[in-house]
Amino acid sequence: MADYQAPLRDMHFVLNEVFDVASLWAQLPGLADVVDADTAAAILEEAGKVTAGSIAPLNRSGDEEGCSWHQGAVQTPAGFIEAYQTYAQGGWVGVGGSPEYGGMGMPKVIGAQVEEMVNSANLSFGLYPMLTAGACLSLLNHASEELKQQYLPNMYAGVWAGSMCLTEPHAGSDLGIIRTKAEPQSDGSYKVSGTKIFITGGEHDLTENIIHLVLAKLPDAPAGPKGISLFLVPKVMVNADGSLGERNSLGCGSIEHKMGIKASATCVMNFDGATGYLIGEVNKGLNAMFTMMNYERLGVGIQGLALGERSYQSAVEYARERIQSRAPTGPVAKDKAADPIIVHPDVRRMLLTMKALNEGGRAFSSYVAMQLDTAKYSEDATVAKRADELVALLTPVAKAFLTDMALETTVHGQQIFGGHGFIREWGQEQLVRDCRITQIYEGTNGIQALDLIGRKVIGNGGSYYRHFADEIQAFIASADASLGEFTAPLRAAVANLDELTAWVMDKAQGNPNEIGAASVEYLQVFGYTAYAYMWALMARAALDKEHQDDFYASKLGTARFYFARLLPRIHSLSASVKAGSASLFLLDAAQF
Known part of the structure; x- marks a missing residue:
């Protein structure tokens, strides 16, 4: 590896x-005096050193050792405590x-x-600060000033962690049927009781306290999602002066034995009359929790990108060194018994696919992050609203x-x-195992697809979608003729997505099953089209520079590969969407 x-x-x-x-930051009052290009470069340089030097070396050993549970206590693998202290002391938990x-x-x-770097280095490790940062975001946006003052400083400092x-056990994505209860107390606190499963970082030894954000229902709460409230439940009670007090009435009943991310503790958490504090308004807990969940959904997309990047770095090094057979056109490494496998067309196909998807994903996730920054900091209400709607539209695409x-x-x-990829010590099989969870947690990718087409496209009559499609059309219209090899297929891809969107919106009016039947393939078409936009933007930035630096030549070559070999996938996916839902319901349940 x-x-x-x-x-x-x-x-x-x-x-x-x-x-x-940097130009965007200069226009946003909340960022203009905080960050510039030089500051950003210094931050990323230092993050690269920390993640490569302190965290990446623990990836394989952490996978092999995993977390261990004993009488309610969870121990992380060797080296994790020290690496976490280094990471926290550098301020990285509170970077945003x-x-x-x-x-x-x-x-x-x-x-x-920064998220990409830490997750490339070690996804299991990266989950701990990620959950803390997400919990902080919900507290910042919804908690009382008293709770923010009492909990956020230590959480940002990495002294305390957070969980969601x-x-x-009986309620996965259908949160409306949760059973955890919160009983109001005379002092304004609540007694929270119930069991939660699949809780990342619910218990561990990295920090002195863990701050749980818990969904629960009051005794008189309405049925369904409208009756859910959100509570802050600390593992260890915090005294008025900020010092730690007694252990709260909660515990970790067990940890899961998983396919991947073995060094991340996935916990069963039992709350037995634990003291908690309301975050936001009664029965408005999902609103507060979705602040965190949407942050995590973009973060999970970045996790996938991170694993792809780590896999690519190892694969391209291996392909340059591993010798097998001769190139179809004749010997290349004539001084060796065989040629490096990078000469073979199929290996190049795989490497270029990896490179194109990684670099397209990096641009796309950065684009979505920029919309988050614009929505948060812009003083122009129209600009902020558009950015916020773009975030809503693109978050399920980014995650799935x-x-x-x-x-x-x-x-x-x-x-x-080859065979070495199936063997543990080469590292690639771990990346495949670790990657698999990213399609499942924080809302499965099927649920993300339903969210995209059902809520974010049809739910607003396509108005959010038009923001994105119109932006791409404006880019194409303003592009120089020298970009024609990229803008022509991009124009066709957007036209196809426009037609497909209209088709699904029309069919869904007569048959509700059409939304679910179309959703996954529709999201895929959307994703490939969005990446095409990213690759056209990158091609514009690299054009006419290919003779200055191999980096730009590589960028343009990869862009051409994307448009030639990956973007055409939209045609078969679009055909699947237009095949409709009928074939999905030809069998009775007993016939499966």
């Missing part, structure tokens, strides 16, 4: 040459946190690059498409290694 190195050159290209983020409570205050587009407690492409990418990396 190649030693991980942060792809800083490509990150700088995306941020500075494709999107010119509010400076008012001790965070670094960096824009999301910088945080996204949603799922129950990036992770679907990540599984393809990590499998390609494993395949390039």
